[in-house]
Amino acid sequence: MKKIYILLILALITINISCGGDGSLSSDSSGMTKVTINLGETRIAQSAGNQPSTATTIPSHVTTIRFEISAPDMNTIEKTVSISGQESISESFIVPNGLNRHFVVEAYNINNLLIYTGDSYADLNGSPVNITIVMVSLDQNVPAFIGAKSLEKISETSVSLSWEPAIDDVTPQDKIVYLIYQQTEPFNFSEATNKLSAQDAMQPTYVTEPGATSYIITGLTRGIIYYFLIRAKDEAGNIDTNTDVLSIDLAAPVFNGITSASAVSETAITLSWEPATDDSTPSSEIIYLIYMATTPGGENFTEPNFITTPGSTQYTVRNLITNRMYYFVVRAMDSDGNVDSNTIEKSAKPLPDLYPSDVFGNGYFISFKVNNISSVPLSNILVVVQYEDTYYGISYCETFTISISARNYVYLSVEDIWYNTYIIRVDPENTIPEINETNNTACSGLYCTNPPPLSNCY
Structure with missing residues (x-):
């Protein structure tokens, strides 16, 4: 009986030695391992030479992600999932055990363009594995953008900028943002790269909402010339290099107002003045706004009664009532819409004959x-x-x-x-x-x- 007991112990020792191996894998290499791949962090390698930037969520323009797991001694595993606007995802796979399993993820946009990719390697031995892969942007092309289209004055201290939407090979138009640079001096550009000078390239003055095609700027100061540059930025951080600068003058013309008002018929009065001067508009292009009232100081300056042709120095107001006194104020307006604020008033009465x-x-x-x-x-x-x-x-x-x-x-x-x-x-x-x-x-x-x-x- 004792001899049988010894034989059983020897048999168990033999089995243990044959299963233990060298310990490089903690379980049977012929088995399977559950692998969970976690995605959420992305990195943008910017083409402008700046340091890469990192985001903690999957960009919103990513619509599908493809997974591929491969190794020389296993069949390739492939899977494509729709992320439907999710900021992060985790996908689990059952993968054959072995060394150097290659995990590749590829992110695509709505047009099925590959825009992010990432990979990782892992040895599998049967113990569950969590792998976090950081996807890196493949987009290094700047948006195609022609710059600002129009700059219009909407009040004495505010302007409106507008532009045609930029086009990008990856970022949809409704995701492109626009950087607006505002200065009171002209911009300086590098001849080789069209980059802004170090001083001008400081943070943009304004950043639009994604997809915007216009922007209203308020709080400007009368009497100053402003310069504006607009550049498009895609979701990968690529910024175009257009140099299309628009400027606007908020300085009103220098004008001494109306000099005379004289009746020239039973229904007409002729107004006269000396030409105004302006820092950007020639006198020949300045127009004059005529405000009329039937009581002293009764002019409504929100809207002129008459507007002259450019460069005029007199205007005849017709179809008036005989023997009624009329009062006039004339103001000068330059090509940027700046209007002087004089209140000089002259009066006259159309007389009978x-x-x-x-x-x-x-x-x-x-x-x-x-x-x-x-x-x-x-x-x-x-x-x-x-x-x-x-x-x-x-x-x-x-x-x-x-x-x-x-x-x-x-x-x-x-x-x-x-x-x-x-x-x-x-x-x-x-x-x-x-x-x-x-x-x-x-x-x-x-x-x-x-x-x-x-x-x-x-």
Whole structure:
């Protein structure tokens, strides 16, 4: 019995020696190991020569990830998964035990372009393994971008920038961000690389939301010229090198305002001024904004009533009401939309015009019209007709007080008048202000050169 017990012990020792091996694998090399691959960290190797940057999440433009596990002594394992916007994933595989198992991951975008890759090696012996792989960007191409398209002033202290969207071989347009650099001095660029100088290449003044095609900048200062450069940046951190700089002048023209306002007809007033000057717009290109009111200081400066052509130094305002006083302020605007703020005001009143016309006579009477060329009716108009009976040498005088509706006339006549010596005077004492005081008379004969005094009539 003792001999049998010894034989059993020897058999167990023999089995243990045959299974233990040299200890390089802690379990049977012919078995399988559960391997979990963890993804989330990515690294961007920037093309601009900067240090690589690392993110702790899978970029949002990655849509699928392909896994491949291989080694010379095993069949390759492949698997593709959709990550659906996940920031990190873990995938598990059952992999044959062995040395130097190669684990490769490839990340693709929606267009099935390979944009990130990473790999790792591991020896498997049956014990579960967790492998974290950092995926590295393969995108080193900068976005195609032509730079700023327009720069418009929207107020005295704010502007709007706009551009066409950039195109990138990896990053979708709605994921591209734009770096806006703002300066009050021109930018300096390297001739070889179009990189900004060290001073200009400091942090951008503004960074847009992804996919933006415009940006409003506020808080600017009047009287300063601003320079703007816009560059596109993809999700891999690649930045384009366009040098398209736009500038805008927030300095208003120097302008002394309106110098005169004069009535030129019964419905028109002509305004005059000296030309303005500007630091960026020639005087020949400056336009003028005309503000009109019917009360002193009543101009509404939010919107002009009239706008001149570039370089004008006078403007005639028409279709006004006769005998109404009008008030004017004129301001200068340069090509960047900067408007001076002067409040110099001039006023004028369109005046009527009264005059006789269509005089007719046959030696025994005279007839004529008194015209009111204005947009309002006029009343209490004194008309004096002086004439002489040359046969008897006697002077006569006849007066009329009339009213005339707007843009109309009154017909008058005098009988028993010797036609060749007379003078007709409309408003002879100028009690009604008129645009033209020189056309108020009509005469014939000696009375044209030697008119009788009005005192003969009243």
